[in-house]
Structure formats: structure tokens, C-alpha cells
Amino acid sequence: MGDHMADNELEILTNARGVLLELRRNFAKTIAAGYKSGETETAIKSLIEAQHAIDVIDHAADELEDAEEEEEDDEE
Numbered sequence: 240m241g242d243h244m245a246d247n248e249l250e251i252l253t254n255a256r257g258v259l260l261e262l263r264r265n266f267a268k269t270i271a272a273g274y275k276s277g278e279t280e281t282a283i284k285s286l287i288e289a290q291h292a293i294d295v296i297d298h299a300a301d302e303l304e305d306a307e308e309e310e311e312d313d314e315e
Contacts, residue, residue: 245307249300256296261288 266286270279 245303247312249303252300252303256293259289259293259296263293273274 263286266282266289269282270286
């Protein structure tokens with residue numbers, strides 16, 4: 240049961256990361272399209288926030304995978 244819940248949590252993190260990657264790509268496209276007062280600054284801030292969220296998700300996924308490995312080691 241623990242493995243199923245961990246798999247589900249990892250799937251949620253993976254899906255969220257995919258959405259954030261798409262957002263990041265869109266913000267980058269907005270920036271690359273050329274400077275537009277207000278819009279470019281907003282896109283830059285949003286890009287940074289999206290990257291931060293991706294980093295947080297990556298960290299959470301790493302922790303989840305480490306916890307799974309520890310559980311497997313304890314079972315042996």
C-alpha cells in the first residue's frame with residue numbers, strides 16, 4: 240500500500256512539473272517575442288516563479304524517491 244501511495248505522489252509531482260515546464264516555455268516565448276512594457280517584466284517574474292516551483296517539485300520528488308529506497312532497504 241505504501242508503494243502505491245508513493246507512486247501516486249510521484250505521479251502528481253511529475254504531472255505538476257510537466258504543467259510548470261509548459262508555463263515556463265510560454266513565459267520564455269513571451270520574453271523572446273520582444274520587449275513590451277509591463278508584459279515583459281511580468282513574464283520575467285513569472286518565469287522565475289515557475290522555475291522556483293520546478294526546483295521545489297524536483298526536491299520533493301528526490302525526497303520521495305529517497306524515502307522509497309530507505310523503505311526497500313529496511314524490508315531486506
